[in-house]
Amino acid sequence: MKNAIKRSCTAALMFVMMPFVTSCISHQKLPSNWTLPEPAPIGTCPDISGQYIGLGESIKNKTTVPLGYELFIKNHPLVKWQEVSHISIQQQGQNLLNIVAWKDNEVLYSASLSKDSDDFTCEDGWLKIEKWTLWGIGMAAETSATSRSFATADGYLLEKRESGGLLMLAILPIPGSSVEWFRFAPYEKSN
Secondary structure (H helix, E strand, C coil): CHHHHHHHHHHHHHHHHHHHHCCEEEECCCCCCCCCCCCCCCCCCCCCCEEEECEEEECHHHCEEEHHHHHCCCCCCCCCHHHCCEEEEEEECCCEEEEEEEECCEEEEEEEEECCCCCCEEECCEEEEEEEEEEEECCEEEEEEEEEEEEEECCEEEEEEEEEEEEEECCEEEEEEEEEEEEECECCCCC
8 A cells, every 4th residue: 555655646746747857948148259238227228229130140050040030020021031131220219119121222021119019118128029829739739938139239239039938738738948149230231
């Protein structure tokens, strides 16, 4: 009888501990040659106005990431992000961002994001754009949140992408989180 109780307790403990054993966590550190932005006063948005190249650098495998994809996550346009030469951002006060994706002198896509419409928020000196997703197929379901935070430092547009979520496989919850860093250089038009 004691052995049966021990096995039951062990099985229950393993079931409770499974999500912690099967979680997926990946947090990149900011490279030493990248500068963090100066702290902004509490409750204010950093000014991220400027023109930036369309493809920025990623720490992960030295790959590139399209800035347009990162900025337009709420209303994803059907733009070939590889064709974007640069993105211009014009910030109007604390409440409005006008963003234009360019292919040299041709406008490919433009959008306005409003703080009043909850398109972005400002926290700890970063301008944040967030997205929640929820999907399910058969015995699997996932909920996730992605926060893309932007600020400027040394002329670059710096992005910190934080993701977290929970994947449910049947009755097994698998939590996960990640932090990734990206940097977009200023755009300089060639003559």
